[in-house]
Amino acid sequence: MNIRLIETTDASDHLAFSQQLDNKTSYMLLEPGERRPTAEQHQHMVNEFIMKDHLVLFVVEDAGAVVGHAMGVGGSTIRNYRTASVVIGILPAYHRLGIGSRLxxxxxxxxxxxxxxxxxxxxxxxxxxxxxxxxxxGFREEGVKRNSLFAHGAYVNEIMMAKLL
Known part of the structure; x- marks a missing residue:
């Protein structure tokens, strides 16, 4: 498996992966079928991650297919530019293989x-x-967002975690 920065030519494969991830796991934000950007919109998003220094998107490839990703979204203002939000998604068939640690x-x-x-x-x-x-x-729990999401017919809590570098 190869982990690398996303490239402009990856947009359609990344969109297909993201939609597959929505269908295969219940831990991501979007429900199956909820992610509906056009190919052009997704290409624009990928280009933003490539061009802007405060954004990063890594993809995990296996046999030419995208099977995971990690994104960092850094702040864009003077007060928050030293903080980044992290999102990681890996297809369930690739869990517990060390990919999350590498990402x-x-x-x-x-x-x-x-x-x-x-x-x-x-x-x-x-x-x-x-x-x-x-x-x-080294991430530590900082709080609980009680009943912040509604998934599978029930409210669920989100744990807020952070790591100081």
Whole structure:
């Protein structure tokens, strides 16, 4: 498996991966079928991640197919430019293979290169595997967003986590 920065030519494969991820896991924000950008809109988003220094998007490839990604979204104002939000998504068939650790390592290296001070994320409370991964990487719980999401007919809590670099 190869982890690398996204390229402009990856837009359609990345969109297909993102839609597949929505269908295969219940821990991401979007429900199946909810992600409906046009190819042009998704291409624009990919281009933004490539061109802007405060954004990064890594993709994980296996046999030419995108099977995971990690994005960092840094602040764009004077007050928040040293903080980045992190999102990681990996197809379930690729869980527990060390990919999440490798992706977090890449995100952290990117943040350090840019002199960022803080990485932050949210994770659904029941996603104990992801929470354990984040804790191993030094993320600490900062709070609970009670009943912040409605998934599978019930409200779920999001755990807010952060790591100071």
């Amino acid at each position: 977090l390592g890449r995100i952290e290296a990117w943040a350090i290169e840019r002199s960022l001070h803080r990485l932050e994320l949210t994770v659904i409370e029941e996603n104990t595997g992801a929470r354990a991964l984040y804790e191993r990487f």
